[in-house]
Amino acid sequence: MSLPEVLAGIRAAEQAAGRPQGSARLVAVTKGQPLEAIERCVLSHGTFPLGEGRAQELRDKSTLRPDLEWHFIGSLQRNKVKYLRHVSLVHSIEAAWQAQAIAQAAQGWGRAPDVLLQLHNGEAQKHGLGPDELRGALREVQATGLTVRGLMVMAPDLDDVPDAERDARLSALFADTARRAHDLGLSELSMGMSGDYPLAVAAGATLVRVGRSLFT
Ligand SMILES: *Cc1c(COP(=O)(O)O)cnc(C)c1O
Numbered sequence: 001m002s003l004p005e006v007l008a009g010i011r012a013a014e015q016a017a018g019r020p021q022g023s024a025r026l027v028a029v030t031k032g033q034p035l036e037a038i039e040r041c042v043l044s045h046g047t048f049p050l051g052e053g054r055a056q057e058l059r060d061k062s063t064l065r066p067d068l069e070w071h072f073i074g075s076l077q078r079n080k081v082k083y084l085r086h087v088s089l090v091h092s093i094e095a096a097w098q099a100q101a102i103a104q105a106a107q108g109w110g111r112a113p114d115v116l117l118q119l120h121n122g123e124a125q126k127h128g129l130g131p132d133e134l135r136g137a138l139r140e141v142q143a144t145g146l147t148v149r150g151l152m153v154m155a156p157d158l159d160d161v162p163d164a165e166r167d168a169r170l171s172a173l174f175a176d177t178a179r180r181a182h183d184l185g186l187s188e189l190s191m192g193m194s195g196d197y198p199l200a201v202a203a204g205a206t207l208v209r210v211g212r213s214l215f216t
Pocket of ligand 1: 154211
């Protein structure tokens with residue numbers, strides 16, 4: 001696939017769900033890709049937010065191209081917060097201390113990124129806030145002065161699950177995430193990746209994170 005094909009898939013999913021065209025935005029996940037490949041496979045088709053999951057790699061690329069729209073989608077360690085200087089949206093806040101550290105660093109940057117709270121997907125090793133922790137975390141993160149725009153969720157690994165059951169479980173996870181965001185008064189929903197973005201768009205995703213299929 002290529003970026004235009006992924007965009008067409010997103011547009012088709014919007015239309016099938018009766019959603020306005022452009023209401024689900026592609027975040028091009030560029031981790032592991034050199035700037036040259038990003039130019040060729042992403043930026044030659046238009047401007048898109050670029051999602052990076054490794055803080056050092058993000059620092060290296062965004063320092064060279066601070067003019068691009070960088071999103072951080074990985075798990076954030078305290079000593080890496082300083083690398084987020086050129087980031088406009090952090091998708092993956094899972095503890096209030098992360099927001100506090102970003103807000104503090106942002107004073108030196110003269111600008112602060114907006115953030116999303118990452119919801120845990122029920123898988124043992126995965127990151128994120130439990131459903132019962134969301135409301136408290138939202139209050140604590142808002143108290144740092146950062147703007148919380150929505151929720152992010154990662155699909156669990158369901159490679160060994162039959163297709164129909166897999167789709168049903170993912171749809172339920174996406175619908176649950178959408179409902180929780182709505183209950184919290186949050187509008188941005190970062191969910192859906194290469195394999196499952198049509199289901200995510202059907203459930204209301206506003207940011208779809210697609211990586212590998214843009215670069216093949
Ligand atoms: C790598 C990554 C993606 C993109 O996954 P692909 O399978 O390459 O589309 C999306 N979200 C997160 C958090 C990632 O780390």
